[in-house]
Amino acid sequence: MYRYDQYDQAIVDTRVEEFRDQVQRRLSGALSEDQFKPLRLMNGLYLQLHAYMLRVAVPYGTLDSRQMRMLGHIARKYDRGYGHFTTRQNIQFNWIKLDEAPDILAELATVQMHAIQTSGNCIRNISSDQFAGAAADEVTDPRPWAELIRQWSTFHPEFSYLPRKFKIAVIASDTDRAAMRLHDIGIQLVERDGQIGARVFAGGGMGRTPMIAPEINSFVPAAEILSYLEAALRVYNRHGRRDNIYKARIKILVHDLGAAEYARQVAEEHAGLKTLGLDPPVAELERITAMFAPPAFAEDASSALDRSDPDFAVWLDQNVSAHKQPGYSIVTISLKPVGGIPGDASADQIDVMADLAERYGFDELRVTHAQNIVLPHVATRDLYAVWTALTEAGLAEANLDLISDIIACPGLDYCALANARSIPLAQKIATRFGDLGRQRELGELKLKISGCINACGHHHAGHIGVLGVDKKGTENYQLLLGGSGAEDVSLAKITGPGFDEDGVVDAIEKVTDVYLAQREGGERFLDTYRRLGMGPFKEAIYG
Structure with a gap:
């Protein structure tokens, strides 16, 4: 991992003190909100519907256990006990008090973290492949x-x-x-x-x-x-x-x-x-x-895995990926429990992930643009121990790239720009498709939800996308099909008139029914959609 030199640290420390002075002037009334707004945005501090939100940079999604524990500490001390991992590989804290924001930045600086350029008309956090290295x-x-x-x-x-x-x-x-x-x-x-x-x-x-x-x-x-x-x-x-x-x-x-x-x-x-x-x-x-040299891999870290526990076997198949080093695996930790808030992790869960990285993962974690966490270097012999600890922490959902692995923005529950709520809809969809056997039958199906046209939930890139809009003062949801953010990149298309919250969940179920009835061979949902076109899906939705 990259480590700060004296220039990096001086930049961050100086910015903290500058912002502390700016906050004090805002609190004293020497700065108006209009004057203060561009200053706080330069430091990743947004004013949302209910409170200030602080967006912390995680460059190219990489952090170590010390930094991860700091995020848990901030969630516990300054927020309401959780953090929200974002599609920019960052983390947001949604309940920040203005007078405490400089203290948060100062604590972040002690572990080589900051909130610089997480907002504003500048070059934002540089993102990368969560499996890099x-x-x-x-x-x-x-x-x-x-x-x-x-x-x-x-x-x-x-x-x-x-x-x-x-x-x-x-x-x-x-x-x-x-x-x-x-x-x-x-x-x-x-x-x-x-x-x-x-x-x-x-x-x-x-x-x-x-x-x-x-x-x-x-x-x-x-x-x-x-x-x-x-x-x-x-x-x-x-x-x-x-x-x-x-x-x-x-x-x-x-x-x-x-x-x-x-x-x-x-x-x-x-x-x-x-x-x-x-x-x-x-x-x-x-x-x-x-600084990005490979870790000191063991010569023989492999082990015959006992797959007799069916839950462990499913997790291995769904959330564990091949590593370039023999005897090692890449573990993706899902932050998408059925009925949970996509991308959220409690302070205790953040600490558990930090502990696992330190003990089993060469002290390294990654944030993914799909709002999950990766342990990039885990010895095969340690997979069962990692899974057991994740299970105890409520982090062992075996749903990577399945329909319940939903990307969702904070939506109208938090964001002043949103037109509709994203979180309750994501929870309803995940619950409707909560049976893991049903999810695995559907296979790879990336569902993404945005609460407004700004598309922070990447709905255009969803195999199934949902866009929340305001229809005469009522929350309305447009359904889109056929998008992809992968190497087969494409933009999803709107199916037709929108739905209320329950209606769009029903429409998604009809879409998946068409797929199951019409797929050929080993087709993914996206493959079947591209072969058939919009017609059969639209007919099923609207009759």
Whole structure:
């Protein structure tokens, strides 16, 4: 894992003291809310429906047990005993008192954590593959590059006030576990002729106008990736709309210019930047890369697994993935218990996950964009012990990528922007499909819920997506089908008129019934939908 140097720590400590002064001035009345708002947003502090919400950065989703325990401590001391893990691989605390916010940031700084650039029109938390460094299909570990981009983008003077927020994802595999092409810029590290470089995609995103990012460069040499990113951001910063918040994202610029013209302008800009020394010295990338060296794997960590316990066997099949190191596995901890709140974990559960990472996982955890937690390096011989501890903590739901593994935003229960509640709907759907045997019969089925058009729940990327809207003062839910955030990326389409809360649950059940009746061979839901089209599903829903 990356460890702060003196510059990182000084930056974070200085920001804490600056914000402490700003909060004191707000509390004294020296700053109005309008004056204070941009200052608090720079520090990840939002004012929501009932209280302040603090969004804490977890760069590329990676943290250690000490940091995880700090999150549990904050949940226990400053919140209501839980935290909410988000689709940006971050964590949010929903019940923060303004006068305590600087103390939280100060405590975070003691474990090399912060809330910088988790809000505002800047480059947000860099996301990555939660299996990075453990997946057999990656060409290199993408996290050193994600860290390099984090350092480059933090307080970048030219990109602190972009036309709109900006999100970057870095992966290194043909399997996309990070929804890379639904980001403002997506980077896939690839190998060509023995050299590492990047395929670069620009102009993706969800929200009001969802778009899939087109490729703008098939191979940027590793030594030029940062200067190429600089060029891409400069073109956006120069031409991006600032007169209309709904048209300010880079996806609108790329769409209006056309991908070819945008790529041409970036190449032209890049040609003028390559000689300015913007790319890091080789020694700096080597320094960062050394911090992501593989852990000290045991030569023989394998063990014959006793699958006689059926619950353990199902969990192995559903939540445990192959590791590139023989004798080890990747464990995904589901934060989606049936009837629970997707992405929430109690302070006690956070502590349990920290303990398991420290004891069995080389002291490392990952937050996924699907709001779950990963232990990336677990010896096969320790899987039963890990599962037993997770079971005792209520964290052993064996539903990874099944219909109850729902992505959901906080919705109208918390968010001032939302039009409808997401959490109760997610709970109803999970309960309706609560039988694990039924879920496994349906197979891979990614369901995603957003409480408004901003799409924080990624509904456009759901095999089944739900969008909450306001219909004459009443919560209404639109049903979408056919989306994917993976390497087979696609945008879901609206089926037709919306439903009330119970109606959309019924509609989802009808959709799954059509799938079970019509699927062929080993088809997933998404495969069957793509083969049949919308027609049979729409007929079942609306008659």
